[in-house]
Amino acid sequence: MRFSQALINTVREVPADAEIISHQLMLRTGMIKKLAAGIYSYLPLGYRVIRKIERIIRQEMDLAGAQEVYLPVLCPSEIWQESGRWSLYGPELMRLKDRHQREFCLGPTHEEVITDLVRREVRSYRQLPVNLYQIQTKFRDEIRPRFGLMRGREFIMKDAYSFDVDEEGAEISYIKMKETYQNIFSRCGLKFKMVEADTGAIGGSFSHEFMVLAESGEDLIAGCQKCDYGSNIEKAECLAQKGEFSSDAGLWKERESVSTPNLTAVKEVASFLGVNPEQLVKTLFVQADQEIVAVLIRGDYELNEVKLKNLLGAAEITMADKETIETVTGGSMGFSGPVGLKNVRLLADYSVKNLVNFVTGANLKDTHLINVNWERDCPVPAFADLRIVQEGDVCPRCGTALSITRGIEVGHIFKLGTKYSKALKACYLDREGEEKVIVMGCYGIGVGRTMAAAIEQNHDKDGIIWPMPIAPYQVLVLPTDVTDKEIRDTADFIYGQLLAVGIETIIDDRDERPGIKFKDADLLGIPLRITIGRKSLNQGLVEIRIRESGETIRVPKDKYQEKVQELIHKLSNIYIMKLI
RNA sequence: CGGGGCGUAGCGCAGCCUGGUAGCGCACCGGUUUUGGGAACCGGAUGUCGGAGGUUCAAAUCCUCUCGCCCCGACCA
Numbered sequence: 001m002r003f004s005q006a007l008i009n010t011v012r013e014v015p016a017d018a019e020i021i022s023h024q025l026m027l028r029t030g031m032i033k034k035l036a037a038g039i040y041s042y043l044p045l046g047y048r049v050i051r052k053i054e055r056i057i058r059q060e061m062d063l064a065g066a067q068e069v070y071l072p073v074l075c076p077s078e079i080w081q082e083s084g085r086w087s088l089y090g091p092e093l094m095r096l097k098d099r100h101q102r103e104f105c106l107g108p109t110h111e112e113v114i115t116d117l118v119r120r121e122v123r124s125y126r127q128l129p130v131n132l133y134q135i136q137t138k139f140r141d142e143i144r145p146r147f148g149l150m151r152g153r154e155f156i157m158k159d160a161y162s163f164d165v166d167e168e169g170a171e172i173s174y175i176k177m178k179e180t181y182q183n184i185f186s187r188c189g190l191k192f193k194m195v196e197a198d199t200g201a202i203g204g205s206f207s208h209e210f211m212v213l214a215e216s217g218e219d220l221i222a223g224c225q226k227c228d229y230g231s232n233i234e235k236a237e238c239l240a241q242k243g244e245f246s247s248d249a250g251l252w253k254e255r256e257s258v259s260t261p262n263l264t265a266v267k268e269v270a271s272f273l274g275v276n277p278e279q280l281v282k283t284l285f286v287q288a289d290q291e292i293v294a295v296l297i298r299g300d301y302e303l304n305e306v307k308l309k310n311l312l313g314a315a316e317i318t319m320a321d322k323e324t325i326e327t328v329t330g331g332s333m334g335f336s337g338p339v340g341l342k343n344v345r346l347l348a349d350y351s352v353k354n355l356v357n358f359v360t361g362a363n364l365k366d367t368h369l370i371n372v373n374w375e376r377d378c379p380v381p382a383f384a385d386l387r388i389v390q391e392g393d394v395c396p397r398c399g400t401a402l403s404i405t406r407g408i409e410v411g412h413i414f415k416l417g418t419k420y421s422k423a424l425k426a427c428y429l430d431r432e433g434e435e436k437v438i439v440m441g442c443y444g445i446g447v448g449r450t451m452a453a454a455i456e457q458n459h460d461k462d463g464i465i466w467p468m469p470i471a472p473y474q475v476l477v478l479p480t481d482v483t484d485k486e487i488r489d490t491a492d493f494i495y496g497q498l499l500a501v502g503i504e505t506i507i508d509d510r511d512e513r514p515g516i517k518f519k520d521a522d523l524l525g526i527p528l529r530i531t532i533g534r535k536s537l538n539q540g541l542v543e544i545r546i547r548e549s550g551e552t553i554r555v556p557k558d559k560y561q562e563k564v565q566e567l568i569h570k571l572s573n574i575y576i577m578k579l580i
Numbered sequence: 581c582g583g584g585g586c587g588u589a590g591c592g593c594a595g596c597c598u599g600g601u602a603g604c605g606c607a608c609c610g611g612u613u614u615u616g617g618g619a620a621c622c623g624g625a626u627g628u629c630g631g632a633g634g635u636u637c638a639a640a641u642c643c644u645c646u647c648g649c650c651c652c653g654a655c656c657a
Contacts, residue, residue: 012606012618013592017650027591037649092656109657143581143655151656159657200657209657218656318654412657444657480616515617522617533616 001473003508007044010520020216022455023148025464029524031472038145038153040448045524048472049451050156054135056187056469057158057445064180066131066160071113073137077103079112083423088315089201094139094153106139109202111420111442114161118438119426125165128428128438129173133160135447147216149448150408156447163438165430167417170439174206174415177443181210181411184445188454189467190410195221195230197412198306202442204416210445211407212453219409222402224395233404234306236389237396238350245380251356253371261366264334266299269368273359276300280359281352281372283336285320285328285344288312292320292328294336294344298351299359301387308386311347331363338378339369348381408453409446416440464525465548468571475564476526477507480514480533490557491532494542497561503568522547527571530560546571 009030018024026032031046042050058068080086094106107113114132122128138157145153162173185192190212197209209232211221222236263269270277280299285292286308293312297303309317322333328344329336337360338346357371374380391404421438430436458465468474475498479491495507506526508517521529531543542560544553546567555563
């Protein structure tokens with residue numbers, strides 16, 4: 001490509017509405033352009049990166065035996081009603097009607113469509129297992145799209161679905177995808193961590209997320225510093241207190257009411273009473289579908305709503321409002337406690353199980369109770385793991401301290417089991433001629449998000465540093481002065497030769513000052529730059545500069561090609577290369 | 581949906597309080613000098629001031645409504 005003819009507009013100033021570095025750099029390099037909130041056009045340079053990532057995905061998926069398909073984006077509501085998600089998916093589903101008032105949605109994910117396809121195509125165990133994937137634009141009416149390509153309402157996703165005869169087969173498919181994903185993200189030049197995750201709206205029994213470690217990540221992940229345990233914080237287990245509940249009545253002190261005017265926050269109450277927050281029990285009221293549930297948790301911990309939602313099997317949970325709380329407790333919000341609570345289901349986090357002589361609200365305005373004890377003062381609640389893991393909590397696998405870091409979810413794999421195949425009756429006949437339900441898995445990758453994550457991890461103050469495998473071009477040829485015939489001719493010659501040997505090359509043939517070209521070269525982040533300038537040329541040399549290290553290598557102008565080939569090879573091979 | 585902020589040239593912003601000819605920097609076009617890390621000078625083009633309504637002799641500016649965008653929260657693969 002000739003820069004002078006390419007639609008590449010770089011800008012010096014950072015657009016005001018871009019918060020994170022990848023978004024800023026994509027806008028400054030003119031790779032993407034916003035059309036509306038969460039909806040972007042990909043310009044030529046940006047789209048080249050997308051296609052490079054897609055190519056890696058295709059290679060690895062094909063290598064894993066998956067087959068590419070292309071499913072409709074526009075989906076009739078019927079199959080969504082069959083799976084039950086037409087009502088469950090909520091407002092995030094982009095719904096529309098055709099001229100006959102028939103209802104449709106724009107696919108946010110394709111379990112229904114693929115399961116419908118497979119139930120029509122697959123009859124026999126001989127046709128299984130099969131893994132089908134596609135790379136397609138998805139639509140989700142996100143409450144809050146943000147950070148450029150990180151969370152869009154329209155985005156490119158690779159989604160794959162595996163179909164197996166039984167759980168055992170599904171496990172093999174799952175493991176295969178796990179390995180494939182590791183290859184894909186490694187080849188994209190990403191540092192990532194695979195973590196356990198909640199299954200959310202997709203459902204299923206088990207899932208892993210692929211998290212790119214980055215400060216700007218929207219997800220928090222708990223990782224063990226010693227073993228390889230990692231988990232999304234939504235899922236991360238907090239070790240249960242072992243054993244049956246028992247309490248030593250000999251330690252119990254007499255329960256008392258204490259006046260705590262206007263003190264509702266845990267910290268305030270604790271310091272007023274001269275105790276640690278660990279000695280307080282918070283009582284939270286949650287609206288779980290139609291039911292109100294009281295959840296008890298230690299003062300210094302936070303409720304994990306995902307864990308609670310899963311435990312209750314509720315479709316939706318929200319924190320109860322002030323009126324509800326005051327009706328249920330008969331007291332004032334901020335002074336709730338388990339003592340004397342009636343007609344409410346009581347759940348408690350393990351963290352409060354072994355507390356003795358603890359502090360709670362009194363269900364009476366401006367009053368707390370001290371020296372509260374289970375059994376004597378209120379019934380022993382059901383205990384469960386309901387809190388959010390914290391930095392320093394112990395690893396549920398090995399007992400070492402956990403640390404919490406931020407991550408960008410670029411991929412997510414699920415063991416679906418028979419959730420969709422059962423709902424849509426996707427069955428096959430086994431060897432004995434008996435009808436069985438197909439066991440499924442599904443596997444997603446955010447393509448645009450992967451691109452953004454790559455920039456988050458690979459940039460410096462001057463711009464992007466593309467990993468060789470996903471760079472829009474591998475080499476940038478930069479003549480410092482195109483009005484100098486010898487410089488121009490040498491650059492053109494090198495450019496032509498590189499193209500001829502199949503190296504993706506762009507030549508900055510603009511009649512601009514060298515400074516501008518150097519700045520743009522760094523901003524665009526092409527891994528290798530060949531500079532042809534007067535000084536070197538007088539000695540018969542050209543310069544090869546490595547964007548990542550800043551290293552410059554001078555080579556005779558007729559010897560540049562071997563060196564470039566060698567560097568491309570080296571810069572590609574630092575990632576796991578399993579090219580066919 | 582709740583809270584906060586912002587809409588003026590392609591980008592970044594000033595002007596608004598106190599109504600009166602719409603401005604600055606970058607980018608863009610032409611020219612001269614320059615040419616190894618975002619040059620200097622001269623000249624030029626570019627605006628439904630987000631939209632609608634109202635007040636007024638007069639509205640970017642005041643009032644009402646509305647749309648869009650960004651951030652935080654709730655929510656979410």
